[in-house]
Amino acid sequence: MSSTRARSLVSKFPWASTPFIIGAPMRVMSGPNLALAISKSGGLGFIGPGAKPADIHTDLATLRGLVKDAPPSSLPASFVSSKSLLPVGIGFQLWDGDVDSAAQAVKEYRPCAAWLFAPRDGQADLDTWTSRLREASPDTQIWIQIGTLQEALDILQGKTRVAAALALGADGVVLGTRFLASTEARISKGYQQEVVRATDGAKSTTRTMLYNQLRGTTGWPEGYSPRGILNRSWHDHQAGVGFEELKRLYAEATKEGDAGWGPEGRLATYAGASIGLIHSVKDAGEIVSELRTEASDIIRRNYSRL
Numbered sequence: 001m002s003s004t005r006a007r008s009l010v011s012k013f014p015w016a017s018t019p020f021i022i023g024a025p026m027r028v029m030s031g032p033n034l035a036l037a038i039s040k041s042g043g044l045g046f047i048g049p050g051a052k053p054a055d056i057h058t059d060l061a062t063l064r065g066l067v068k069d070a071p072p073s074s075l076p077a078s079f080v081s082s083k084s085l086l087p088v089g090i091g092f093q094l095w096d097g098d099v100d101s102a103a104q105a106v107k108e109y110r111p112c113a114a115w116l117f118a119p120r121d122g123q124a125d126l127d128t129w130t131s132r133l134r135e136a137s138p139d140t141q142i143w144i145q146i147g148t149l150q151e152a153l154d155i156l157q158g159k160t161r162v163a164a165a166l167a168l169g170a171d172g173v174v175l176g177t178r179f180l181a182s183t184e185a186r187i188s189k190g191y192q193q194e195v196v197r198a199t200d201g202a203k204s205t206t207r208t209m210l211y212n213q214l215r216g217t218t219g220w221p222e223g224y225s226p227r228g229i230l231n232r233s234w235h236d237h238q239a240g241v242g243f244e245e246l247k248r249l250y251a252e253a254t255k256e257g258d259a260g261w262g263p264e265g266r267l268a269t270y271a272g273a274s275i276g277l278i279h280s281v282k283d284a285g286e287i288v289s290e291l292r293t294e295a296s297d298i299i300r301r302n303y304s305r306l
Contacts, residue, residue, distance in 0.1 A: 009171045012141055013112060014078035015087060017042035019295050020172030021288045023179050025049065025091020025115050031186035032063040034179060035088040037284035040075060042292070044172075045284075046089040046115055053098040056090060060109035063088055085139055089113030092129065095120040095221050099132050107136035117145040120221045175291075177272035182284040190258025194269050196280060197262070198229050201273035205229050210237055211268035214250040229269040231262065 010016040023030060023038040025046035035045030047059050063086060067075070079087045090111040092102050095118050106114060114133050119125030130142050180187055180195045198204045207225040212218060214233060233246055253266035260267040282290075 013044055015076040016044060019292050021291055022172050022174040024174050024176035026176050029180060029185050029187050032059050032066055034182060034184040034284055036063060036066055037184045038288055039087045041285040041288035043288045044089060046091050048091050049093040053101045056105045060105055064109060085110050085112040087112060089115055091115040091117060093118050094125050094129060099129055103132040103136040106133050106140055110137045111140060113141040113143055115143045118221060118224055177275060178278060178287060179284060181278045181281045182287055183281060184284050188258060190261035191269055194229055194261045195271050195275055196278055199276045201275045205273050214247055215268055226270050227272060229271050231265050233266040
């Protein structure tokens with residue numbers, strides 16, 4: 001990794017440390033508590049899109065309150081030197097987002113970064129959103145997710161993978177699934193327990209639109225297909241059970257609470273292929289610290305051999 005480039009990126013976020021660890025804006029699950037915990041630990045946390053566009057206003061208001069009410073000693077001193085920007089980013093899912101609502105939220109709360117993802121009309125949507133958000137808050141950094149980033153997210157979960165990405169020239173590393181197993185994640189216990197339980201992502205996960213269809217989450221642009229942990233819905237689908245029956249059984253599973261997840265469950269359990277590297281639930285700050293320390297140790301050992 002170019003140390004000059006890394007320092008340049010980190011300099012945009014005064015509280016950040018290297019290696020630069022970023023929490024992905026996972027829809028609903030990356031809430032204010034998780035995003036702030038990652039940033040407080042020297043990374044950059046993103047709040048994910050909510051169930052509806054207006055939810056972002058609620059989450060940003062909550063985040064502002066968390067920062068305001070926190071004891072000064074619990075926050076990095078550099079939080080106050082970031083041009084009055086909130087020390088977290090915000091993610092926008094463009095294909096079903098509302099650019100007017102997004103621009104209003106960014107103008108009012110001024111997050112330090114905005115992550116744009118999944119445009120329906122490609123560059124035209126990206127241009128519109130970028131222009132509107134920059135007008136709303138010129139100091140907010142605009143990040144655009146490229147088409148191959150999800151492939152990178154699928155393999156970047158553990159300490160060796162963080163070190164590998166940095167060695168290949170990355171300025172920072174984005175993690176999503178690893179933070180599902182954090183105490184601050186906005187996630188059902190059954191879902192979280194399944195992320196910890198599952199092993200060998202090559203065998204226990206797949207990319208499919210089945211769970212989106214069962215949930216009624218349709219309309220994604222072509223080329224986007226989420227990865228999830230396989231369970232009874234998938235196995236019955238493979239065995240030839242009809243969609244209407246699968247949908248009925250899925251609806252019943254939504255009433256079962258945490259029992260709706262697991263190998264014999266039916267509910268969507270979106271996760272990356274590296275779930276086998278996740279063995280326990282920890283505080284987000286501890287996760288960031290461990291990844292940073294262990295990745296740095298690996299990099300130092302490798303360079304010492306040159």
